[in-house]
Amino acid sequence: MAATNARITVLGLGTGDEDQLTLGVWKKLQAASGAGAKLFLRTKDHPMVAMLDANNVKYDTFDNTYVQHATFEEVYESIAEELMRLAASESAEILYAVPGHPMVAEYTVQLLKERCPAQSISLQIMGGESFLDQAFLRFGFDPIEGFQLLDATSLSRYTLNPKLHTVIGQVYDTYTASDLKISLMDVYPDEYRVVVGHSLGVAGQEQIIEVPLYELDHVKGYGNLSLVWVPASTRDEDHYRSFGRLHEIVAILRSPEGCPWDREQTHESLRKNLIEEAYEVLETIDEDDPEHMCEELGDLLLQVMLHAQMEEEVGTFTAYDVIAMLNEKLIRRHPHVFGENKAEDADEALVNWNAMKAEEKRKKGIDVTKQSVLDGVPRELPGLMKALKLQKKAAAVGFDWSALEDVLAKLDEELGELRQAIAAEGEGAAQERVSELGDVLFSLVNVARFLKIDPEEAIAKTNLKFVRRFSYIEEQLRLRGQSFEQTDLLEMETYWQAAKKVAE
Template sequence: MSTQSITVVGLGTGDVDQLTLGVWKKLQAAASEQAVLFLRTNDHPVVRMLDDEHIPYQTFDANYVAHQSFEQVYESIADELLRQAKEKQTEIIYAVPGHPMVAEYTVQLLKQRCPEAGIPLTLLGGESFLDQAFLRFGFDPIDGFQLLDATSLNRYTLNPQLQTVIGQVYDTYTASDLKITLMEAYPDDYPVVVGHALGVAGAEQIVEVPLYELDHIKGYGNLSLVWVPKSVEDKVHYRSFGRLHEIVSILRSPEGCPWDREQTHASLRKNLIEEAYEVLETIDEDDPDHMCEELGDLLLQVMLHAQMEEEIGTFTVYDVVATLNEKLIRRHPHVFGEHKAGDADEALVNWNAIKAEEKRSKGIDVEKQSVLDGVPRDLPGLMKAWKLQKKAATVGFDWSEVREVLNKVEEELGELREAMDSGQADAAAAKQEELGDLLFSIVNLARFLKIDPEEALAQTNRKFIQRFLYIEEQLRLRGLSFEQTDLSEMEKYWQDAKKMQK
């Protein structure tokens, strides 16, 4: 081996019998002073054999104490190895637990930096902890598995349909964080398996526990793994977006539901609106459980419309998700980019500027667009009036104070009275027009009062329902029907209900 070189060797998972002959010969080179041996850590069973054979080595255990994060530790190790390789006219051997290419960030750093520094790098494999995991946990990786790092795990990397092996479970704190993350995808009592020192005679421990007890196990260290068996339970797969897509596609298939197969975009149009309003109702009721259910019903409408397009090859629901993700990142440069936004108003300015640029990129002449463009045609009347007025106000077409708006409301009310009193043949059309003007002016008043007219009317609707239900209840308690009572009695109960609501 030439001078100024680095050779990385794998020490296997722990048992000395798992050490390869090639790696052992390379380690012996350090005893004959043909190389300098560095260990990432001396916390490995093979180190005892090095001591017994009087093979000299240095370790990087002090680096773990000197730095606050694992990334800093690994960066410092790579820096030191490169420095040693440049200064010493001999081979540098760097020994790591397991296999050099399995969960060894320092090796990845060396692969990147050695060519830049002109230092030859050689890798000699050892048995990785995966070999023992397949053997001791007893599953075949060909069926699909994922290897994850406990120190950088998140909900989005988990796939319950695969066997999951999780390494880097160094201590109880890491196990506790891992448990919390796994509970986002698995039931609290889901069976998981902890393996300590797999394949090491006299040290191996394999313990199965429910997930909520994962951090109760003792003995976590460098040789610890967690195995989460793949799930065949519906309740686990129900938490995945992929399963939802699969279910909707089955419902729309020839073997699926006759009703779902018959639906079109047009036939489901009213359902989408109704489900959106049912979600709003749960918000008004402050009912999280009901909200969870109704949000699901609303999501189903999105899935069905996307599935119809998938069937004719235009787009899939994953295209919908991808488009949304890309748009959210693009329109939030103050979060995902270099721009800054000190408050909500500044963030909105950024958002609108990006929207305008998007239109230009599509060949739309923003200068020729109406100020009122962008208000959906089919919005409910009160909401549409609100949005039209807000857009017009951005260019100064607005009342200057609320008193002027009140005067306009009174004016429109007077014009409605005149239309009602007129005996003209087209009185019905005139009354409708004047009523619309009155409602529009009331929306203007709501805008000046900073009150959403839809929410205000929804609140009054709920109040009306509660009071009317009280009237019905009082009549039932007295054995009366509406036909057996009169308006004055109902008005009495109405006033009683008003007092109870105060």
């Protein structure tokens, strides 16, 4: 239980220039020489400490705490707890001095703000000059143009915005600068010009160094008073990696001042494009061509953006709504990742997924007990893929063959019926052949399912194999100066057999 007069006063030491230290803070620091207050510095590694020493101001520091813990978070937790313990047990006021401004990049102060009220400890915060004041002055930009302050030790590419001036603190050493460089290079070009500032505003110690981004960790002198400034970019290509720019471009294309072709498109007119782009992505997967895949995935994403933009124009939803709904669904359907559930393997994960889908339907007022087991299979799926999905759904409730031999026997039966349909004549014979061929294909999909082979993947590989072998025939005919009209099936079969040996 804290004493009734327990109090902590946090003081900002500023950036290191004595002339910028506020009078109120200096009076409080001087009070530490008497019996009514005790002064603790987060660290002695600050230019203002020389002034304290010169004026015989007594203090203790928490520098040893940095040695005792493995992470900065543990250090700051330890400092905050110790300050509150001292405030509760000492009759004197506890003064806690930190570099810069107490409310800028000072995690210990945030911890004190959160925890002091619960322990009935009075907390006062007295500001000092922030390193941001010197950054705006020395780097020479106006923050109203757009500005963000980030921590080098917890930087994420998702927080970076090339349109804003970015000041990055906590660049303690070369290792931190190296990690920072890698993160920045996810968003900015390797040659992008950045500025390193050491001890800004401190006479005789200040250094301002401009380098290309790829040399950021080559700069010497990183320490507690180091900053990195990444200037805002006005070059369009520096924003190509942002989703916002993609959304903006698509909106421009669909605008009255945009592209006539894009403006004319509708959901219906782009249906075939969406399917074609999806298949072109599949082709790059079969070709094992990452560079081509990257391009084709972009084309597929464009189709998504165009459809979303059409809906945004009529006010139903936007591309950002699509993303929000997807993010929410991914988190909701993965309780074994984002919640309390567990999943040891893919089968358990699938059980979780299906359970969440069923729960979502119940919340929408859908009676899942009245739904067909086969519901949920898209109508427009390719035939083999749709057959496989239908069979899997039926098998999940026990409507399935018990062994592969039974499936093969069924295939033989369907082939026999197809032969009979081929031999039949008269009205309806053609339609019967279509029906029986469909049964054969459906049975073949069943065989693939029992063999755990994706029939679409199998036929895709065979198609590629056919193209390679047939291309070999064409090549051999060209080498001999022949055309298809000048050869016969026997000669082509000879080349085909040769292709099986050399064109695989």
